[in-house]
Amino acid sequence: MESALLIKEYRAGVMECAHYGHISITDEHGRIVYSAGDPHFRAFTRSSAKPFQAIPGIRAGIAIHYGLSAQEIAIMSSSHRSEPEHIRVLEQLSGKIGLGEECLICAPSYPLNEESRNEWLRAQGEKRRILHNCSGKHLGILGYSQMKQVDLGSYAEPTHPVQREILETFADLAGIQEKEIELGTDGCGFPVFSLPLSALSNAYLKLACPDLIADPSTRTAVETITSAMNEHPLMVGGTERVDSVLLEDNNIVAKGGFKGVFGFGLKKERLGITFKVLDGSEEEWAFITQSILKQIGYSNESTIARLAEVFPSDIRNDAGTLVGHADSEFLLHSLEDSV
Secondary structure, three states, rough: OEEEEEEEEEOEEEEEEEEEEEEEEEEOOEEEEEOOOOOEEEEEOHHHHHHHHHHHHHHHHHHHHHHOOHHHHHHHOOOOOOOOOHHHHHHHHHHHHOOHHHHHOOOOOOOOOOHHHHHHHHHOOOHHHOOOOHHHHHHHHHHHHHOOOOOOOOOOOOOOOOOHHHHHHHHHHHHHHHHHOOOOOEEOOOOEEEEEEHHHHHHHHHOOOOOHHOHHHHHHHHHHHHHHHHHHHHHHOOOOOOHHHHOOOOOOEEEEEOEEEEEEEOOOOOOEEEEOOOOOOOHHHHHHHHHHHHHOOOOOOHHHHHHHOOOEEEEOOOOOOEEEEEEEEEEOHHHHHOO
């Protein structure tokens, strides 16, 4: 199935960019109720898998074992930008599990948040592993590996017991067999999952509606993780990040991933929603999400307004002068359209 034209960007009234992709929206019965492009398009989850990667450890009791706060649980699912509050919570988490950043395999990095990066450089700060945007995930899985008394040095290998448990859990929530998930290597060194967007939508539905999860311990773990994400949305992404803005709405569970993949679930509406921007861009996430919410008649209009406020469709140059705009171009096809 061909991709859908999702967003067009105009400069001086002339189309400058066109962004294509795929959208999948599934209901509690696993049916695709809305789509654009190919809802079964295979995509790598990248960081949109982080809430799922946190489940085995939380399910096994690491929060109680190490006395973790909701902020520390939230940052285990984060793609943080190393803002000062992120660094504080990460160092706190590292101290509680008793493992320093030298144990992390993710590369030393600078903060991704521009202001934080500038402050860090002005202080002559060098790159640190804890500043890597995936360090919260790594610390959580290291903590679980330590509690489980399995090897720490190979914690990122696909054959590691914790990584095997993550894959099994993720496949179960996505409603597919493990063999249907293809593995690659993520930027941080972890296994990364390739699967149909429709399956990822099913998994996001379970995050939003954990009552659909048969296993009680997994259900409780999901409730703990998503509650922490909603309670501390800035821990999950950062200032003016789309997933953090969406998480301000307690009806939404959301997490973005690198190279244009994004997932969120709606609790009351019982929908799992995922999309992939084929050129890997993230700038269009907010516009796509706004359009999806409008088209499905999402009742919390303040969330749509909040997205428009933080991510205006106006395109401005470096001096702030209005030079263009972005338009949503896609129409969701409903289940009724195909019957």
